[in-house]
Amino acid sequence: MLTRLTGARIYDPANGVNGEVRDVWFDGTHIVAPPTDPAAAAQTFDLRGKVIMAGAIDIHSHIAGGNVNNARALLPEQHLAERARYARLPFAGAKWSAFDTGYRYAEMGFTTVVEPAVLPINASQAHAELANIPIIDKAGLAIVGNDDFLLRMLRDGGDQQQVTDYIAWTLHATRCLGVKVINAGGASSFKFNQRHLSLDDEVPMYGVTSRRILNAVQTAVVQMGIEHPVHVHCNNLGVPGNVQSALDTIEAADGLPMHLAHVQFYGYGDEGERGFSSGARALADAVNANPNITIDVGQVLFGQTVTISGDVLRQFEARGIASPAKSVIWEGEDGGGGIVPFRYRPGNFVNALQWAIGLELFLLADDPWRVFFTTDHPNGAPFTAYPELFRLLMDRDHRNHWLSKINPGAVDICLLRHLDREYDLNDIAIMTRAAPARLLGLPDRGHLGVGAIADIAVYDDLEDRSAMFARAHLLFKSGVKVVEHGRVTQVVQGLTHAVTPDFARSIEAPLGDYFDRFHMMNMSSFMLSREQLAESLGQELVLH
Amino acid sequence: MTDQADNASEPVPARTSDQVACPFCAMLCDDLSLPVHSLPGAADTLACARARAGFSAALAQRSRSPTIGGRETDWPQAVEHARTLLEASRLPLFHGLLGDLADAQGALRLAERYGGVIDHADGDAMSVNLAVYQDSGWICTSLGETRNRADLVVLIGERIDDSLPRLRERLFDVAERLHTDAPADIVTLSEDPLNTLDEVRTLLRERPLPSPSSLSVDLHERIRQCRYPVFVPLVAGQADAELIVRAAADLVRVLNEEHRAALLMMTTGAGGATAQQASTWHGGFGIRTSFAAGYPEQDLRRHAGHHLLAGDEADLLVWISTLDTNPPPPCNQPRIVIGHPATAFDDAPPDVFLPVAVPGVHRSGFIHRGDGLHMLPLQALLKSTLPGTRELVGQLLDTPAETNGSC
Numbered sequence: 001m002l003t004r005l006t007g008a009r010i011y012d013p014a015n016g017v018n019g020e021v022r023d024v025w026f027d028g029t030h031i032v033a034p035p036t037d038p039a040a041a042a043q044t045f046d047l048r049g050k051v052i053m054a055g056a057i058d059i060h061s062h063i064a065g066g067n068v069n070n071a072r073a074l075l076p077e078q079h080l081a082e083r084a085r086y087a088r089l090p091f092a093g094a095k096w097s098a099f100d101t102g103y104r105y106a107e108m109g110f111t112t113v114v115e116p117a118v119l120p121i122n123a124s125q126a127h128a129e130l131a132n133i134p135i136i137d138k139a140g141l142a143i144v145g146n147d148d149f150l151l152r153m154l155r156d157g158g159d160q161q162q163v164t165d166y167i168a169w170t171l172h173a174t175r176c177l178g179v180k181v182i183n184a185g186g187a188s189s190f191k192f193n194q195r196h197l198s199l200d201d202e203v204p205m206y207g208v209t210s211r212r213i214l215n216a217v218q219t220a221v222v223q224m225g226i227e228h229p230v231h232v233h234c235n236n237l238g239v240p241g242n243v244q245s246a247l248d249t250i251e252a253a254d255g256l257p258m259h260l261a262h263v264q265f266y267g268y269g270d271e272g273e274r275g276f277s278s279g280a281r282a283l284a285d286a287v288n289a290n291p292n293i294t295i296d297v298g299q300v301l302f303g304q305t306v307t308i309s310g311d312v313l314r315q316f317e318a319r320g321i322a323s324p325a326k327s328v329i330w331e332g333e334d335g336g337g338g339i340v341p342f343r344y345r346p347g348n349f350v351n352a353l354q355w356a357i358g359l360e361l362f363l364l365a366d367d368p369w370r371v372f373f374t375t376d377h378p379n380g381a382p383f384t385a386y387p388e389l390f391r392l393l394m395d396r397d398h399r400n401h402w403l404s405k406i407n408p409g410a411v412d413i414c415l416l417r418h419l420d421r422e423y424d425l426n427d428i429a430i431m432t433r434a435a436p437a438r439l440l441g442l443p444d445r446g447h448l449g450v451g452a453i454a455d456i457a458v459y460d461d462l463e464d465r466s467a468m469f470a471r472a473h474l475l476f477k478s479g480v481k482v483v484e485h486g487r488v489t490q491v492v493q494g495l496t497h498a499v500t501p502d503f504a505r506s507i508e509a510p511l512g513d514y515f516d517r518f519h520m521m522n523m524s525s526f527m528l529s530r531e532q533l534a535e536s537l538g539q540e541l542v543l544h
Numbered sequence: 545m546t547d548q549a550d551n552a553s554e555p556v557p558a559r560t561s562d563q564v565a566c567p568f569c570a571m572l573c574d575d576l577s578l579p580v581h582s583l584p585g586a587a588d589t590l591a592c593a594r595a596r597a598g599f600s601a602a603l604a605q606r607s608r609s610p611t612i613g614g615r616e617t618d619w620p621q622a623v624e625h626a627r628t629l630l631e632a633s634r635l636p637l638f639h640g641l642l643g644d645l646a647d648a649q650g651a652l653r654l655a656e657r658y659g660g661v662i663d664h665a666d667g668d669a670m671s672v673n674l675a676v677y678q679d680s681g682w683i684c685t686s687l688g689e690t691r692n693r694a695d696l697v698v699l700i701g702e703r704i705d706d707s708l709p710r711l712r713e714r715l716f717d718v719a720e721r722l723h724t725d726a727p728a729d730i731v732t733l734s735e736d737p738l739n740t741l742d743e744v745r746t747l748l749r750e751r752p753l754p755s756p757s758s759l760s761v762d763l764h765e766r767i768r769q770c771r772y773p774v775f776v777p778l779v780a781g782q783a784d785a786e787l788i789v790r791a792a793a794d795l796v797r798v799l800n801e802e803h804r805a806a807l808l809m810m811t812t813g814a815g816g817a818t819a820q821q822a823s824t825w826h827g828g829f830g831i832r833t834s835f836a837a838g839y840p841e842q843d844l845r846r847h848a849g850h851h852l853l854a855g856d857e858a859d860l861l862v863w864i865s866t867l868d869t870n871p872p873p874p875c876n877q878p879r880i881v882i883g884h885p886a887t888a889f890d891d892a893p894p895d896v897f898l899p900v901a902v903p904g905v906h907r908s909g910f911i912h913r914g915d916g917l918h919m920l921p922l923q924a925l926l927k928s929t930l931p932g933t934r935e936l937v938g939q940l941l942d943t944p945a946e947t948n949g950s951c
Contacts, residue, residue: 064825066821066916066917069821069824069825070824070916072824072825072828072829073674073677073678073820073824073829073830074677074678074681076678076828076829076842079828080841081828081839081840081841082839083838083839084838084839090653090656091656091826091827091840093835093837093838093839093840094826094827094828094839094840095828096828097825097826097827097828098825098826099826121688121917121918122917122918122919124910124918124919124920124921125821125912125919128645128822128825128919129825132825148722190804191689191693191772191804193771193803193804205723316800322681325680326678326679326680326681327681328677328681328682328683328684329681329682329683329684329800330683330684330685330686331684331685331686331689331806332685332686332688332689332915332917333686333688333689333692333917333918339681517719517720518688518692518720518721518722519688520687520688520691520714520913521572521574521918521920522563522574522575524563524574525565525574525918525920525921528921529921532908532910532921535908536645536646536908536909536910536921537645537910538934
């Protein structure tokens, strides 16, 4: 149906449109050029006073997979329901369910979300959960870097081409869009009771350093030619003084593309009376100086949440600060992880400084095309806190209000109180639409140009930006109106995106042999076919 | 570029006839040889009794008509009758869940639509573990890690070999392991494991213990000598099951202060881990969740299936079992069975029997390994005329199954 959206201010930075009043036209699932005769529209939405952006894209949000699901089961008290939020939509009474995830993202105008930590052996469950998340499009990043097959290759001097073939095979087997490295070698080290691993530490039994693993995977991603750069969770997450780990990792990238995830958790100095300080300036300077580096922030916002991570070293270390006092540490083939509930408190010095450091990184980084909004959901805060985060960055007074409420010791030593910068709607549109689409290699979304998918969010232009972004006035997903006045009105099934890089099939012989020798399944049981995902999960894959 | 994959000829899992996956227990062995599936007796040579029984029954029964009150009928009438019972029910119980992901998802969709409760046939055993988990969490490992890395495995329970016939073979009788040539030391605690675990924990904490049993002293010494002990509590049905799991979890926590150790937590029944995982991402909590209020509420004791039946709180039993041919437990309530086509009801047929395809034999599917980490793809081995659970549930919900599996 040819549809005209008229009267709204358009923020479409990929096409150089910054707040001008224009029409947006779409026909069926895609955006089209305006027809010569405006009367050709089968339906017209008068959106005067509204703001239009492409559907938002979240590049890093833990929304599926065993680690997430086991966190749900661990913490029933965190998501007790009291009513169904929607009378007629499936599982709308189930807070934090796969279904609820889709509804809540859609309410805020999001249309694509990436699960960044798919452990290959758990990939089928991750896909099953993603398939049950309605409305939005999804994708996963496959975790490598603690896999015995890879570490053996590196130990035994296998050549880079073999590493690249193996990682490309892993992407096929797991049906993922990119590659994630979590504390390279860390989970393997933990299996030998080594409890810390820095970039130049060797992984026991393999004699290779974390740096070597990271470098091999990064090179593989570059050689494969997939769009999304290696997505890196650095060593020493959460440790005071760890800004040096992030700086070392940026240097180790050696000018090649690399995405550093949730860098707030690496923005820590170890200065001052309490041995904990902001490293945001040094980290932001390094990011600004290295155009090959992209970051997402992993902002902390105050309240109860749960940390869910494949960084088993970090989670094991953090188990003592769990709140409530329970945690899960687990190990599996080629990885591990942990679940540690936590409450960030504004009156707590460390938590308040974490909050400030995240905002500092946002405000000190120069290039909005290389900085991405995340809370590392749910690690820094649930994704539903994004509107509040947008407001904090767009509204200096609102930040000041918070600075007057949080731990005064943290305020005294943070940079944030000196930063006056305020984001504008164009910045938001870059960081949540145009830039993520580019980073993920999804050229038909994140913008409103002709040929783009008709994923379109319409907002009321409210002074309170938190209220504005909490509830989209309208959301179209692939041309279907799915949200009105911040409420889901129709459910559609989104797609799942994956890449299929070329690789030498000869890697399958040693891999098949490896499965027979060390796994409790044969290789074919490990691999996900497009047909079976469609047939058994009802999930259509889009291969890039 | 014959050696290269491209989008048109991307690799697909290629299974040979000696790589058939067995869904009939939680080990999910995928090394079975079933060369000609359609021949009578094709499964007779399988070494594992559980696999032999499972495949024999499913391979032999490729079709069956639905019944109402034991009398054969056609599908539209059977579905309509089942729907009538569901709509009339005040609190339907969706129980069994001895199946794969499609079966669990079907149960969940029905439970949500008709305001019912879901539970698994092994709900008692699963709830013991879940109660400990929700209280304190734990430090755990997987089947593969146990196979490859554990140097001491402590099997806790009386009926391990009945539940998982090939557990020992597949974990311990292996040619190669990671970073070691030595086989794991295996200890079985079958008599009063609670006391032994308590004593060992006390010894590890170097607290006074007047007269520890020789078993405890021996186990303590073995633990001290090893690098990665794994404790496997399979204590379903034992009176002090929850205390045993709690003691093992606590012992592992103590050990990890300085060393490494882990639990291996397994569901043993068909589809247990899948029922728990799918229930969790649908409803948020897991099994024993009620949707009667319009939103999910879990209660590990009150929502036990047998309790709801015995107390007449549930007024309809919907038994879903595609991997097990046993009939549902006897009860006073009307019964709908969505089940294995070879289900034998003897002289107590259910109100409605809706025979469906067996995952991994008649249709494809996904099912979790007992440790919950890997969800294995299952392939159809032969054609059948039986409907899949997903398709049938779509009819019971009065919405086309094709719309999608989720919404």
